[in-house]
Amino acid sequence: MVGPVCETGDTFARGLRRCAGWLLALLPLWASAAPVDRHAEARDFDRAFDATMARYRLPGLAVGVIEDGEVVWTRTAGELRARSGQPVTPRSLFKIASNSKAMTASVLARLVQAGRLRWDDPVVKYLPGFAMHDPWVTRHMTVRDLLVHDSGLPEGGGDLMLWPEPNAFTRADILHGLRWIKPAYGFRAGYGYDNLLYVVAGEVAAAAGGAPYETLVRREVFAPLGHDGCRVGEFRLADAGEVAQPHMRDGERNVPIHEDGPAVPAITSAAAGGIRCGLDDMLAWARNWLAPTPAQLQWLGPAQRAEMWQARTPMPISARRRAWDDTHYFAYAFGFRLADVDGAWTVSHTGTLSGMYSAMVLLPDRKAGFVMLTNGEADAARTVLTEVLLKHFTAPAKARSVESYADELAQAVAAKPAHAPVPDVSARHPASVAGMRPWLGVWRDPWFGDVSVCPADGGVEWRSRKSPRMHGQVSLLDGRHLLHWDDPGVDVDAWLDFAGTGKARALRMAKIDPQGDFSSDYEDLAFAWVGPCGATPP
Structure with missing residues (x-):
């Protein structure tokens, strides 16, 4: 970025805010917007929803759209479990995966607001047994550092202690194991997405808040915001109502995988990606950020809301993001990602688990956004539907169909040269006991x-x-x-x-x-x- 207000001496976060503000000030994005034809808008949303379901043959899908702080459209389709006859509804629970991270960060923000901890407190103040590979990093790692993916851990470092589930790794195992994971780069020197430090953040919250992480989420997030359908920790399936099950594709069929039993156990990864919510509650969560009520501003005041959405760690911008969204900045905040899309400020996150995908995208300047939840293999489906819905808000003149984006994405995948040839594992033969002795x-x-x-x-x-x-x-x-x-x-x-x-x-x-x-x-x-x-x- 260039311009008289973009000073090279700024910190990344301050410069980003100033430069972004300067650019956006030049773009009267919605100041004189024409009245919205809600019926035509709903037809557009329906068309995109139906095309996504048809193209990707998802087992279930739930999507909702917010404009001017109000929910203007919702749609659900498919089944909680393929061939069960149980329909997906706005209250059906989905694993929101890494969209849980913003809720974890919010618990910490509430504790900061209450004076129970500070963002710049060292982690070892609350967890004396915490250690990273480098003792200097151990001493200097702060609560803030846990949330922004700049620790130096390799991407996904230690995730085998979280997934696949179920497993016997505990949060204490993670606190002990981190010291053995060698860094991939310097502390605070770059972006590398991790999950383990969000688990640590949940344990910091538990130590400062005087209750287990799951109790804190219910007390500090679900109860005050009215998210009565959301679940974290152990629960009975029969008591939770409608619960979507994950699926994988097997040829032409969606096949349920890793289905819940009657008693759903607490999981170690909860703070990183273990919360479940339905569409109604996720839309209420989004509205809390877009158009908070006086009570919600009491729940989390302007100072901590600003902390949550301050750019912390610059993220790489892909060629596709530049081409599709004209993105110039992309950064991680506290459980959220910040970016400009066609000149509009967006705050978002995605969630990905085996057979479960989610997305929440907010456009704060318009008090608009949307939520997507699905219980199938939906990486491409999420990318495509998110892009179609984004363009509705950021660049209607550039609007394209689901089919157009899907075809381009498929062509790009087919044309991408392999980093290394993946061997045909069907040619393998069993190793002998004698040969392996x-x-x-x-x-x-x-x-x-x-x-x-x-x-x-x-x-x-x-x-x-x-x-x-x-x-x-x-x-x-x-x-x-x-x-x-x-x-x-x-x-x-x-x-x-x-x-x-x-x-x-x-x-x-x-x-x-x-x-x-x-x-x-x-x-x-x-x-x-x-x-x-x-x-x-x-």
């Missing part, structure tokens, strides 16, 4: 814990002791050891690289697809051999 035994990583590489069912099985869904057969492919998961929902398969002899034996892992989900952070694991199969090493 030097590597059989119990292996330990300092943060992930123990895994066994031991004979099973005539072959060799790799099995995690704390993450029970992570088990699979060791095979050979192109002369390398391959770990093929028994549960396809675990995610991408892994190479196993064994080295050394005797007590110096080591095991490293790597995704067979380098572009796979960053939460499968196998590359951060470093196993050492600690004992033979059947032993319980100290």
Whole structure:
């Protein structure tokens, strides 16, 4: 950005606000907007909704739109569970995944407002056992740092302690394990999305607030804002009403995966991505930010609202974002992302879990926004529908159809050169017990814990002791050891690289697809051999 008010001596956050304000002041975006034809608008929204459902064959979808601080359109379709006959409604609960992060940040903001903590307090003031890999970083990490993805952790570092669920990792395990995860870059030196530090943030809130994280969310967010349908922590499925189940695509069918049992347990990842809400409650959450009532301004005053939406960490801007949205700045705040889209200021976040996707996009200057919730594999669907709805607000003259965006996205994916060829795992063959004999035994990583590489069912099985869904057969492919998961929902398969002899034996892992989900952070694991199969090493 250039201009007389964009001074190079500004801090990033101050300069961003000043420059953005200067640019937006030149754009009378809505000052003389014509009266809105709500019927035509609803037809446009319906058309986009139907086209998204048809193109991506989602099991269920819930979308709502806000203008001038009021909900002007909602739509739901599909089923809570494919072929169940149970319809999705505005009160159906979805996993909002990382849209939980803004609620976690809000709990902390409430505690700051109440004088229970300060943003610049060191984390160790509340959690003396907390430690990062670098002792200096441990001492200087603040509450603020936990929320803005500039810690130096590798992208998704340590996520194997959170997913796949269920697993036996605790929040105490995370506090202990962080010290073993080596940084990928310097502290406060760049952006790298993480989840573990939001779990730590939840524990800071618990220490300062005098109650478990889940209790604080209910007390500080759900109760005062009237989000009576939202759930966090343990609950009974029968008491929650309508609960959407996640799905994956299997050919032409949506297949339910990881379905809830009658008793839904509390999960370690709650503060990073473990809250569930329905469309009605998410729209109420959005309106609280866009057009707060006097009571909501008592809930969280202007000072802490400004803190929540202050740009903290610059984020990379993709070529697609530049082309589609004419974006010039993109930054992380406290549980929100800030960007300019066609000259308009947006505040947003997405949520992604296996078989569950969400999005919330706010345009504060117009008191407008929208929420999308779905219970299927919907990465492309979310991208496309979000773009169509955004253009309705930011650049109607540039409006395109769902089909147009979807075709362009599909073509870009097809044309993208592979970073590295992904091998055909169907060509694998089982590794023999005899051939694996030097590597059989119990292996330990300092943060992930123990895994066994031991004979099973005539072959060799790799099995995690704390993450029970992570088990699979060791095979050979192109002369390398391959770990093929028994549960396809675990995610991408892994190479196993064994080295050394005797007590110096080591095991490293790597995704067979380098572009796979960053939460499968196998590359951060470093196993050492600690004992033979059947032993319980100290």
